[in-house]
Amino acid sequence: MSRPLRLFLCIFLSMFATAATAQIEIHPLAEKAPPKPTPLGARPLSADDAGAWLDGLMPYGLAKNDLAGAVVVIVKDGQVLLAKGYGNADVAADKPVDPASTLFRVGSISKLFTWTAVMQLVEQGKLDLDADVNRYLDFRIPPRDGQPVTLRELMTHTPGFEETIKNLFAGDPRHFLGNAAWVKEWVPERIYPPGRVPAYSNYGAALAGYIVQRVSGQPFDDYVGQHILQPLGMQYASFRQPLPAALAPHMARGYAQASAPPKPFELVNAAAAGALSASGEAMARFMLAQLQGGSYHGAQILAPATLRQMQDYSRAAVPGLHAMALGFYHMDRNGQEILGHGGDTQWFHSELALFPQQGVGVFVSIDGSDDGGLRKQLLDGFTDRYFPAPPEVPQPAPASARRDGALLVGRYANSRTSASSFMAMLGLLSQVRIEQDRNGELVTPGFRNPAGRPLHWREVAPFLWREVGGRDRLGARVEHGQVRWLSIDAVSPVMVFLPVSGLRSAGWNLPLLGAIVLLFALVALLWPVAALVRRACGKPFALAGRARLWYRLSRVAAIAQLLFYAGWVGVLMRIDASIAEMDSGFDGVLRLIQLFGVLAILGIAAAAMNAWHAWRVPGGWWRKLNSAALLAACLATLWFVGSLHLLVLHLDY
The missing domain is CATH 3.40.710.10 (DD-peptidase/beta-lactamase superfamily)
Structure with a gap:
C-alpha cells in the first residue's frame, strides 16, 4: 500500500472513531429529589x-x-x-x-x-x-x-x-x-x-x-x-x-x-x-x-x-x-x-x-x-x-412489666414550678399520682382522656408505656434502680415529673390542710353561736380573768387563721381566672393576706395559753380537747407557711 493511501486510511479511521465516540457520549440526567414515601392508606394532600x-x-x-x-x-x-x-x-x-x-x-x-x-x-x-x-x-x-x-x-x-x-x-x-x-x-x-x-x-x-x-x-x-x-x-x-x-x-x-x-x-x-x-x-x-x-x-x-x-x-x-x-x-x-x-x-x-x-x-x-x-x-x-401510622403488630408486654410498673407507683411534681414564693401552692395542688392495677398496667388519675377518665398504660419496652387504646406514651428515666423522673409525650420535650418525698406528698398535706381550715371555720362559727345559746338559756360564761382573756384571743387567732387561708384560696382562684391580673397592682392584696398570716402566727401564743388554762382545771374534757385541737391546727400552719413560702418578704413570683 502506498504511503499516501495509508495516510488517507489513518485519517479516515480516526474521523470514524471520533464520530463513534460522539454517538455514545453519556449525558447524566439532572439529579432529582428522592420521592417522598406515601404511607399506606394515606389520602392525597390536596x-x-x-x-x-x-x-x-x-x-x-x-x-x-x-x-x-x-x-x-x-x-x-x-x-x-x-x-x-x-x-x-x-x-x-x-x-x-x-x-x-x-x-x-x-x-x-x-x-x-x-x-x-x-x-x-x-x-x-x-x-x-x-x-x-x-x-x-x-x-x-x-x-x-x-x-x-x-x-x-x-x-x-x-x-x-x-x-x-x-x-x-x-x-x-x-x-x-x-x-x-x-x-x-x-x-x-x-x-x-x-x-x-x-x-x-x-x-x-x-x-x-x-x-x-x-x-x-x-x-x-x-x-x-x-x-x-x-x-x-x-x-x-x-x-x-x-x-x-x-x-x-x-x-x-x-x-x-x-x-x-x-x-x-x-x-x-x-x-x-x-x-x-x-x-x-x-x-x-x-x-x-x-x-x-x-x-x-x-x-x-x-x-x-x-x-x-x-x-x-x-x-x-x-x-x-x-x-x-x-x-x-x-x-x-x-x-x-x-x-x-x-x-x-x-x-x-x-x-x-x-x-x-x-x-x-x-x-x-x-x-x-x-x-x-x-x-x-x-x-x-x-x-x-x-400520614397514617403503618400497620403494627401487637407486642407482648416485657416480662418485667409488673416489676417496672411497681417502681413508678407514687406521687410526682411538675418540674415547671416555683420554689421561692407562694406559687409553691400550685406545685402541691398539681401533683400527679401513678397507680398500678391488678393486671400490672399503670393508671394515672392526673392524666385523663377526653371523657375525663384516668388513662391506662401498658408497658411496651423497659420503662416505656403506651396508652391503652391510644398512641401516647409514658416513660421514665431510671438510674441506679431509682426513678429520676417521668413524663408523657405531650410535654416530655419541656417538662418532666419528679418523685415527691413523703414529707411533701399531697396525699397527707392536702387532707391535713383541709382539716385544719375546717377546724378554724368551726371555731370561728361556734364562738358567737355558743354566746347566743348561753344568752338564750340565761347561763353565765364559765371562764373569768386570764382564762377568759386567752379563750377570746384564741378565737380571734382562729379567725385570723381562717382569713389567711381564705386569702390564699382567693389568690389561686384569681390565677386560674386571669394571669394578666397577677401584676404589681396585686402586691397590696398579697401584703394584706400576709398581715393576717402574721396575726395568725402571733395567735399561736393565745392558743397555747388557752390550752394551758384548759388543762390546769380538773374536768371539762370538751374544753381540753378543743383547745388542744386548736393549738395543734395553729402549729400545723407553721409547716404550711414554711413549706409553701407563704410569708416570704419579697413579692416576686
Missing part, C-alpha cells in the same frame, strides 16, 4: 381534600365550644396549599376572619422567632450558644452549682429557672413594662442543675430576646421586624404592643366565648416569649422558610446549615419519648418527624407543626379562652388522614 375536611371540622368545633373564630393554613412543596378563615374576627360587626390579614396572638410560637434571631447572630459570630450569657448582659444571672446559663440551655428549656408569672402579662396598660424591664425586674431562682432538667421557661425566652437586643443594638421588636418579618414579606405580623395604627384594625378582637363581649388587646411584658401578632398567611411564609433551608422567595433568613443545626439537634429527657430540638420541640406521630411549637395567651390558642420530610407545614390559631381540644383534634386528624 387543597380540595383538605378544604373539604376542614370545612366539616372547624365550623362544628367553633359552634360546639362557643368560639369566635379561627384560621388554618397548610403549606406544601414550597407554596401555600390552603389558607382558610372560620368564624368572625369581630362578632358584633359580623366581620369574618381573613386568613391573609386578620391577626391572631400566637403566644409562645413567638419563641421560634426569638430562637431564629439568636441563630442569626450565632451565624454572624456575635453569639456563642455555649458561652455564659452574662457575657452579653448588663445584669448578672447567678451561677448554680458553679455553672452559668448558656443560650443552648435557654433554647432547650434547661437553665433550671423556677416558674414566673408576675407581670408576665400587663392587665393594666399603666403596668406595661416591656421585655427588657421585665427580665431585669427579678431573676428567678435556679432550682435545677443547668442542662439537666427540662422546665419550660418564659423567663428564659425573654432573656434570650434581651440578649438579641443587647448584641444587635436594636430594640427586640425592631430587630425581628427588620431581619425576619420584612425579608419574608410578613406584612401582617408584628411584635409591637400596642399594634401599629396600620395593623390595629386587622386584629381579631379576642373573646372568652363568642357569646361574650370582646376583651382588651393583651399586653405581654415577656414579649420575646409570646407577643407576636400575625395572620395565617404571614405564618405560612415563616413555615415555608423553615422548610426550605431558611429561604423564602429569595430571602435567606438563616443558612441551611444553621437551620439543620436547629432542627437536627435532639435532647430527650426520657428515653423513647419526644425530644427537644434547638427551639423547636418534637411532636412526632405515625412515624413522621414533626417539629413545632404551641402557643397560648388568655384568649388565643395556636399550634405550628412542620413535617420536614414531607415539605408540609400546618398552622392553626383559635380565638377563645379554651379551644375545647379543637387544636389537638385538628392536628391529630390531619396526621392520621394524610
